[in-house]
Structure formats: structure tokens, C-alpha cells
Amino acid sequence: MGSTGTHILVFPYPAQGHMIPILDLTNQLATTGLTITILVTPKNLPLLHPILSTHPSIKTLVLPFPPHPSIPPGLENAKDLPANYVPFIMQALGELYEPLLNWFKSHPSPPSAIISDMFLGWTQHLACLLNIRRIVFSPSGAMALSVIYSLWRDMPKVDQNDHQLIFFSKIPNCPTFPLCQVSPMYRRYIAGDPLSEFIKDGFQADIASWGLVFNSFTELECVYLDHLRKELGHDRVWAVGPLLPPKYDAPKTKVRVGPTPVSVEGVMTFLDTCKDHSVVYICFGSQTVLTNHQMEELASGLEKSGIHFIWCLKEPTRAHDGEGYGKIPLGFENSVVGRGLIVRGWVSQVLILSHRAIGAFLTHCGWNSILEGIVAGVPMLAWPMGADQFTNATLLVDVLKWV
Numbered sequence: 001m002g003s004t005g006t007h008i009l010v011f012p013y014p015a016q017g018h019m020i021p022i023l024d025l026t027n028q029l030a031t032t033g034l035t036i037t038i039l040v041t042p043k044n045l046p047l048l049h050p051i052l053s054t055h056p057s058i059k060t061l062v063l064p065f066p067p068h069p070s071i072p073p074g075l076e077n078a079k080d081l082p083a084n085y086v087p088f089i090m091q092a093l094g095e096l097y098e099p100l101l102n103w104f105k106s107h108p109s110p111p112s113a114i115i116s117d118m119f120l121g122w123t124q125h126l127a128c129l130l131n132i133r134r135i136v137f138s139p140s141g142a143m144a145l146s147v148i149y150s151l152w153r154d155m156p157k158v159d160q161n162d163h164q165l166i167f168f169s170k171i172p173n174c175p176t177f178p179l180c181q182v183s184p185m186y187r188r189y190i191a192g193d194p195l196s197e198f199i200k201d202g203f204q205a206d207i208a209s210w211g212l213v214f215n216s217f218t219e220l221e222c223v224y225l226d227h228l229r230k231e232l233g234h235d236r237v238w239a240v241g242p243l244l245p246p247k248y249d250a251p252k253t254k255v256r257v258g259p260t261p262v263s264v265e266g267v268m269t270f271l272d273t274c275k276d277h278s279v280v281y282i283c284f285g286s287q288t289v290l291t292n293h294q295m296e297e298l299a300s301g302l303e304k305s306g307i308h309f310i311w312c313l314k315e316p317t318r319a320h321d322g323e324g325y326g327k328i329p330l331g332f333e334n335s336v337v338g339r340g341l342i343v344r345g346w347v348s349q350v351l352i353l354s355h356r357a358i359g360a361f362l363t364h365c366g367w368n369s370i371l372e373g374i375v376a377g378v379p380m381l382a383w384p385m386g387a388d389q390f391t392n393a394t395l396l397v398d399v400l401k402w403v
């Protein structure tokens, strides 16, 4: 595609699982001649750099993170907050409406389109006001989004009984789910509750947007993509994935393996000493912190199995109840010396998954992890925890029969 000079705004939702794919998309768009402004808040600026290319047509717009009564000051990314804070982050970012409108009005050649995350539905209202197009970026797959939209629209008809099975009769090739496997944010609409109203308004605005772009690919999800085209009544639904992070190591500091800090190369050296397909890689994404009970269960399984493993662990943040989360059972690390690494910190998942020693991936089924596992051709063990992860696990296990 030749240079168009068209200016677009890209607005990621501040969670690593949302930022990584939209930044990869931005990198690809920059090579087509578009001018791109990417909007972030100050604490999220450093997270751009390991992924975002230094292409001269990409500029950044940094706006202050609006204060929110439920979010501790200084925390601006979902990775620093427990999962139930997502609606608060969405609400806080909604306060950027006016500052962003002012920026558009004062810009000499403002963007003529917005690509913004599915959690930023309010940007559709802004786009309408400015008479420009908004394209929703979905970091979830098309099956998961079909389920979310269906639940959200049919919400008043859905009983809140957690064990009720939900049939998605309109969605092709979609197994049933017990309601408890759907994130409360996606299923609980309480009329009159400002948070519910805000989320509902956001999803409705997403549905009304000009287009929808997925981190997915046709061969994987064509039935769900077609279903959404029918549901939305237009063809502007695109699968542009898999969007993958580069094999980077961020932050550039040392990670702690067990009680001792080593370099990322140390992790790779461990893998180099292992036989082909002999190591289980365990990672629950960028946000999920295991409860102490889950930690014990997993550690006990690893201890008894005798397998080689790498367990990348996310430690509780200051917003978690420090007592109840992320505690490694006493003596576990000593019991697995030589065959198991517990990594505290960030090591590139795609780097690990591409190593010949990896034989299986125990995943929470975040959508990026699913795509990265598929691209690496690694068998996956599904341990979904929340959000869209149960739907993703169902796609993986029941529909794709990926083993």
C-alpha cells in the first residue's frame, strides 16, 4: 500500500494482553504510510517501547490518568490491579473524553479515524461528534466476543443463578457454559447501577462502531467472524492476527529464578540443558495472581509428577490482599532443584514457547497465550480463571480439540 498521509489515533486499553497485540498492529499500519498517534497515560509510556517500533510516523500523545476513587494513585495498568478493577479502569479512562476532544480540536491535522480497544466504547461517541470513523480493536477472539455480545444483549433474560447452563443458540458451533464461567463484568447488568450502565453503554457503542478488528485469523474462527458480520449487519469485521509480541525481554533487568536473580539468558540456558519437548511451561498471563490454595495445588502436582518445568509467576501487587495470594509453599523450591525453575518477573513468553525443549504449556487461556501456543505448535493444558478465558478454553478443547 502506498503512502496515504492519513492520520489515525490508536488508543489501547492499559493491560499488557490488550496493549501487545494493538501495538503490533500499529507497527504494521505504520509501514503502510499512515501517520499514527498512540494515546497512553504516563505510567504506560515505558510499556510501549519494547514492542512499538521506532517508525517515524508513530507519535505518542500522553494524557494524565484521571483519578478514580477506587484506584490507588499511581496505578494505571491492569497488571498492577486485581481483576475486579477492570470496570474502574474503564470508568477512569472515560474521563479522558474532554481532554481528548480538546486535543482533536486544537490539532492542525487531527486524525480522521480512531482504532480503540473494545473496553473504550465511549470513543465511539467522540468519533460520532467529530464525524469520523471508529474501529473497535478486540484483543479477544471472535467466539469470545460473540458470547460477550450475546450475553450482554440478552442480559435481562439471563437468570443470575451461577449453575445455570447458557445456550448460545444463535452462535454456530458454540458449546454451552455454566453462568459461573462467565466473568461477572460480562453477565451482570443491574439496571440503575452506574457501573453496569457504563459497561452496557460501552458495549452498545462498540456494536454501533464503524468496524471491528480482531487479533485472530480466518482459518481459526471463520464461523464466529461470519456470525458477527451477520449480527452487526455489515462486513467490516476483520481478522488481522495472529498479532504477536517480538521476542523481547522487558524489563531489561534480571529476573529472579527461585530465590536467586539470574539473567533471562539463564532461563534459556536451563532450557538448553533439557531434552526436546520435555519441559512444561506454566504461565497465567500478565494479570492473574494465584490464590495460596491454587499455589499449593499446583506446587503439589509439580512435586509429585517429577516433570521438568518453568513456572513464570506473577507476584501480588500492592492492591492485592498480600496474605491470600501468591505464596510459594514452604520447601517447594528446594524439592524441585535441578528440574524446575520458578521465575519471578517477566520473560518473553514467545521466546520460551519457541524453544525446542518446551513440550507443553499450562495456560490460563488468555487469548494472546492461546494464539502464541498455537503458533508455536505446543500442546496446551487449559486452566481458565476468568474474563474470556473459559470461552477460549472451550474453543481450544471442545471445538479445535487441540491437544
Ligand code: UDP
Residues within 6 Å of the ligand: 015, 016, 017, 018, 020, 245, 283, 284, 285, 286, 287, 288, 312, 345, 346, 347, 348, 349, 350, 365, 366, 367, 368, 369, 370, 372
Ligand atoms: N507475557 C509474557 N511474559 C510473561 C507473562 C505474559 O511475555 O511472563 C505475555 C504473553 O506472551 C502474552 C501476554 O503477555 O502476549 C499475556 O496476554 P494474555 O491474553 O495471554 O493474558 P492476560 O495477561 O491478558 O491475562
